[in-house]
Amino acid sequence: xxxxxPARDHFLRQNIEAVYGKLTHDLTQFVRVExxxxxxxxxxxxxVPTRAQLAAEAALPLKQKQGLELxxxxxxxxxxxxxRLGTHLCHAMLLPRPETAAALMTLDAQGFVDLGPVRxxxxxxxxxxxxxxxxxxNAEDQGTIDAMEIGVDVATxxxxxxxxxxxxxxxxxxxxxxxxxxxxxxxxxxxxHGAIPFLWxxxxxxxxxxxxxxxxxxxxxxxxxxxxxxxxxxxxxxxxGFAIGGHCQILLTMDYVLATEDAFMTLPxxxxxxxxxxxxxxxxxxxxxxxxxxxxxxxxxxxxxSAQGRLICDEIVPAADMDAAIxxxxxxxxxxxxxxxxxxxxxxxxxxxxxDQFRRYCAVYAREQxxxxxxxxxxxxxxxNWGAGNxxx
Numbered sequence: 584x585x586x587x588x589p590a591r592d593h594f595l596r597q598n599i600e601a602v603y604g605k606l607t608h609d610l611t612q613f614v615r616v617e618x619x620x621x622x623x624x625x626x627x628x629x630x631v632p633t634r635a636q637l638a639a640e641a642a643l644p645l646k647q648k649q650g651l652e653l654x655x656x657x658x659x660x661x662x663x664x665x666x667r668l669g670t671h672l673c674h675a676m677l678l679p680r681p682e683t684a685a686a687l688m689t690l691d692a693q694g695f696v697d698l699g700p701v702r703x704x705x706x707x708x709x710x711x712x713x714x715x716x717x718x719x720x721n722a723e724d725q726g727t728i729d730a731m732e733i734g735v736d737v738a739t740x741x742x743x744x745x746x747x748x749x750x751x752x753x754x755x756x757x758x759x760x761x762x763x764x765x766x767x768x769x770x771x772x773x774x775x776h777g778a779i780p781f782l783w784x785x786x787x788x789x790x791x792x793x794x795x796x797x798x799x800x801x802x803x804x805x806x807x808x809x810x811x812x813x814x815x816x817x818x819x820x821x822x823x824g825f826a827i828g829g830h831c832q833i834l835l836t837m838d839y840v841l842a843t844e845d846a847f848m849t850l851p852x853x854x855x856x857x858x859x860x861x862x863x864x865x866x867x868x869x870x871x872x873x874x875x876x877x878x879x880x881x882x883x884x885x886x887x888x889s890a891q892g893r894l895i896c897d898e899i900v901p902a903a904d905m906d907a908a909i910x911x912x913x914x915x916x917x918x919x920x921x922x923x924x925x926x927x928x929x930x931x932x933x934x935x936x937x938x939d940q941f942r943r944y945c946a947v948y949a950r951e952q953x954x955x956x957x958x959x960x961x962x963x964x965x966x967x968n969w970g971a972g973n974x975x976x
Contacts, residue, residue: 656953768828
């Protein structure tokens with residue numbers, strides 16, 4: 584029985600290959616992170632919290648949690664730090680969700696599939712993935728993450744379309760009522776009230792965000808771009824209103840970014856006290872290192888229609904013209920066929936972010952994000968900068 588965190592860390596450092604081998608039957612089975620930690624709790628008592636402990640912890644606001652999930656971060660960081668094990672876990676997270684097959688059948692029969700917070704529609708050559716969390720300015724939270732990943736699977740694997748479009752649905756907030764918004768990042772109210780577990784960050788980065796960038800894998804072929812590949816499509820993002828936090832991170836995985844003239848982007852990591860997903864890995868190649876640090880560490884805001892904003896956004900359009908701009912861009916990117924567009928995506932990826940680079944980044948992210956998530960500074964930041972204590976979950 585491992586009774587303290589340093590002992591667990593030492594055990595994992597010495598035995599991670601055996602641990603992961605047991606949990607995946609010598610790497611013959613793919614196990615997602617959210618299932619992996621539960622299996623680890625059963626196979627290695629004391630290594631990570633049990634299902635019952637997690638359920639009790641989940642009912643508490645963030646400031647009252649014991650930080651039990653820090654042990655999840657240690658397990659996942661050690662797995663991801665190992666080239667063979669970490670690549671296998673990345674592969675597992677790039678596979679389609681079990682629910683995807685039924686959703687694809689619905690899309691094929693109806694021309695759309697409604698997943699609650701996400702809707703996928705066929706529009707000619709394009710699959711439109713429409714995100715909706717109207718009460719919270721289309722923020723991401725525990726209630727949206729599964730639907731989003733299934734939606735990305737569906738849009739990517741749909742044989743009836745050649746390209747995918749990501750767009751926000753209209754919201755209810757009084758200030759923006761009826762307007763489409765791309766999204767406001769992580770739901771800070773839910774974060775403060777303890778409704779977003781630590782695993783959410785890893786499930787997001789290794790799951791649907793990575794699928795935007797690298798596509799959906801198959802079990803038999805390693806998605807390493809050089810020796811094999813999965814199924815993928817070019818992605819267009821339609822930024823209306825703003826792309827804040829996690830939604831700005833998503834833009835860094837897109838092939839073409841349209842933005843309205845009044846739209847802006849921010850990565851308010853400093854005010855939150857957390858790491859902004861894989862932005863630290865990806866943003867410098869768009870903006871350069873110095874501007875990336877200003878955005879992440881000094882809370883700089885970018886208007887999409889600015890010289891710096893155009894380093895991320897490909898085209899600025901009047902808000903009233905977004906529908907036409909999407910149609911025009913779909914035609915432009917598919918007019919020469921999907922094969923060339925996908926081939927170019929892969930060729931770019933080999934030069935800028937290999938699967939191994941991503942894996943190594945996520946090993947650091949798994950450990951560091953956990954300590955940010957359970958830091959008293961995060962609670963202070965949410966209360967002081969966002970008034971989270973006065974907002975109802």
